[in-house]
Amino acid sequence: MTDQIQRFLFDDTNVRGEIVTLEQAYAEVLDRHDYPPVVNRLLGELLAAVALLTDTVKLDGTLSIEVRGQGALSLLMAESNPGGELRAIARLAEDAPMPGEATGFRELLGEGQIMITLDPREGHRYQGIVALDRDSLAECLADYFAQSEQLPTRLWLAADGQRAGGLLLQRIPDESRNQDSDAWERSVLLADTVKAEELLGLAPLEVLRRLYHEETVRVFEPKPLRFGCTCSRERIAGSLLTLGEAELRDVLAEHGTIDTQCHFCHSRYVFSEQDIEALLAGADEPPPVLH
Structure with missing residues (x-):
């Protein structure tokens, strides 16, 4: 199963995580559009991110991430739901020069913001906004969690136009489970060593084994993901x-x-x-x- 998300936690700590891999769903998004390679890669990161966030907040509804900028790339949007359906689009600014493959995240988008919308089937819609003032999508989303959710959260995202992957770690406020005061710092330090080619080329369990072979990691059943559009x-x-x-x-x-x-x-x-x-x-x- 190439398109899946897998939840895990570290025993006797208040640290949990998720790891996602995407191939077919990512390909179906790109097959419907003709974007420059640098946009394809960023769209893959966004797809991985929206899958990770949907599973993290445990929302019974739709979660969307909308990135709006004033650079050559004016819009990135991805959406996910609890059924594992993903969809995404990008939009280039009119008359903007075609971005090259080496164009960086902030150069590509310029000034702007990220809007994260939680639309539950029951209850009120919630929207959080964070500025595009970091050098990567992952860093901007970590800022969102720090500001809106007030939960220490880190993401590692990668995409190459064919595969997309991501890793998320989060420290939850339940200190009663935490018998290891250094668990959060250690788990983040080890995750910082992950390479893009590992997130894209290795099975999720193998990535976790390489990163945390000295830790006690409890892994749950993976959930399948797929492309799906909610239009009607x-x-x-x-x-x-x-x-x-x-x-x-x-x-x-x-x-x-x-x-x-x-x-x-x-x-x-x-x-x-x-x-x-x-x-x-x-x-x-x-x-x-x-x-």
């Missing part, structure tokens, strides 16, 4: 309603139908004049908006 005709219809009646009628007058496409999976949805009239008639209770 109803959600696209909800998005169309946000354009307003006047604009919808203008488009119909010019084209006769409204032909739209999901940005994530490229599924095509066509709405006739009769479809739009029915939508507008029921606009008092619009469908959910596609984010």
Whole structure:
């Protein structure tokens, strides 16, 4: 199983972790788009990150990470849910020069921010924001946890255009389990030695064995991951309603139908004049908006 996430913990400590590997889901995201190699790599890191965060916060709903910048890359977005479905897109700024393979994270995105949205099936939506003022996506996400969750958290992310992988460590506040006061510092110090080629080329258990062969690590059953898009005709219809009646009628007058496409999976949805009239008639209770 090449696409999976595996949870683990260190016995008698308050340190837990997760390790993720992606290949097929990552390939399906890239196959639907034509991004420069440097963007493909960063999109792979984001896919690994969103899978790690979804499992970490144990959300019964959707978690999305949206990176907005003012550089050549204006948008990166990835989304995950408890069913192990992942999707992601990127958007280059108009008229921006094509970024080279050696373009760095901050150079690629410029000034901006990361928005992490937790959208539970029940309860209120939560959004946290952190600035793009670090040299890597992993460092920015660690800042998010420090500011919003107040839990020491570290991530190690890697991608090469074919595979993506990541490792997450977190210190939880349950001191009653901690019989090893140096466990957090030691586990992070060892994780800092992991190489990108190990995260991408080795099985998760082998990575953990190499890093923590002198530690007592309890490993849980892996969870499979896959590409999956949550778009539907109803959600696209909800998005169309946000354009307003006047604009919808203008488009119909010019084209006769409204032909739209999901940005994530490229599924095509066509709405006739009769479809739009029915939508507008029921606009008092619009469908959910596609984010």
